[in-house]
Amino acid sequence: MPHALTELKVHTVTKPAGTASHQLEADVCVVGAGVSGISAAIESAQLGRDVVLVDSLPVLGGQMVNSLIGLFCGVYGNGPGYRQLTHGIFADLEASGDLHVNRGHTITVTYDEVALGRWVERRIRELGIRVVLGASITGVERDGRRIAAVSFATRHGAVRVTAPGFVDATGDAALAWEAGLPCRVPERTIYGSQQIVLEHLHEEHQPDREELAEHVHAKAAEWGLVRRDGLAFFFPGRNTAVLNMTHIPAPLDPVEASAAQLDGREQADRVVEFLRAEYPKAFGEAKVRSYGLPGRRQTRWIKGSHQLSLDEVRAGTRFEDAVARTAWPIELHAKVGAMAGPWLGGVILDAGLGARGAFIVFSVCPAVMVLVLFALGRVQRRLPAEAEGALSAELPATGVAAARPAVQI
């Protein structure tokens, strides 16, 4: 009897001449499948649009899944009302026990990144959204001020997508940049972080958050720790925690970005050594379960029609066409080693894009707060916390929301 391998027939193939690219047409092409792009794609599909969702990573979820961010912030308003501002995904993940709501003056929501990643994948499939993964932008064709087509390189060949609408949800304004549209960059470095998930912890001995931050600060030089105000987010009942205790640059230069990634891992390892030695009861048996992809904060963003200023936030300036909402203090990662001010407690920020979608991504740089989402993105309305109860207009529930960066994260 012949061996199965001898029955495997093969033949020779050669790449055909010419531009053998895959051509796709859609109503909306969303570039970037992080929390912003996922939200844009889901909302567009729910409005009956034919959507193509593209990302340079081979998986969906962007940073929230693959950089192990670990927390949703700004989902709830601050005290005394603590009103939930964003729904959708939260009900689903809460039902499966994959969310934990941390109640304090500000409320954060810890999530299981594996469950979140699968939620995203299932939702995208249910809605019939076509996905092109492992695809990086190689070219943009413009028709005047509009983007008409975008080309991507994948390991399986070139892909070209035409659509009347494109969404730049790349986090780095990569689509706008490649299209030759004006972008903005901070004049100081804004640091990202190398996140890790630790397992085999003893959460009953976990240090108090403030005590940990103070201890890290005191011992940072001795242990060679770069960031001096680290945070460990435990997921109750699982003896795991996400560590946000590093500060790494997030350059736009490809070689420097790759070097920063490796530096970040070294930093993370030093943090683990520190925790094992200084908190043996909680961290003595800690093992790194996973290293996230580099976490990036404010890198480059689209020059929008309006740039929200710090003064506007402080004044609680209202805009008429808000479609989304988040609540969070402002933070700034512009100083290596620690989170720098200004801190603005209890800002509720409603952001919108002139569409029904409620996907919010904002960043803060010195004296400037910016919506980073798309070319059209504008922060449109925000209220001080005390005005929260007075809000009457219900904004649409969305699948997901993200604040970038919103608090000491």
Ligand SMILES: Cc1cc2nc3c(=O)[nH]c(=O)nc-3n(C[C@H](O)[C@H](O)[C@H](O)COP(=O)(O)OP(=O)(O)OC[C@H]3O[C@@H](n4cnc5c(N)ncnc54)[C@H](O)[C@@H]3O)c2cc1C
């Ligand atoms: C350490 C850290 C902690 C944070 N903590 C929190 C927190 O607690 N709560 C919170 O709400 N927010 C937090 N943030 C901010 C949060 O991570 C971001 O706001 C959010 O994840 C950004 O989502 P996004 O979809 O805009 O971008 P991303 O998640 O970065 O997604 C962009 C996607 O675009 C793709 N892409 C980029 N360039 C190209 C290209 N040229 N071609 C094709 N695809 C491309 C990328 O692969 C990526 O998947 C944190 C950020 C960091 C770094």
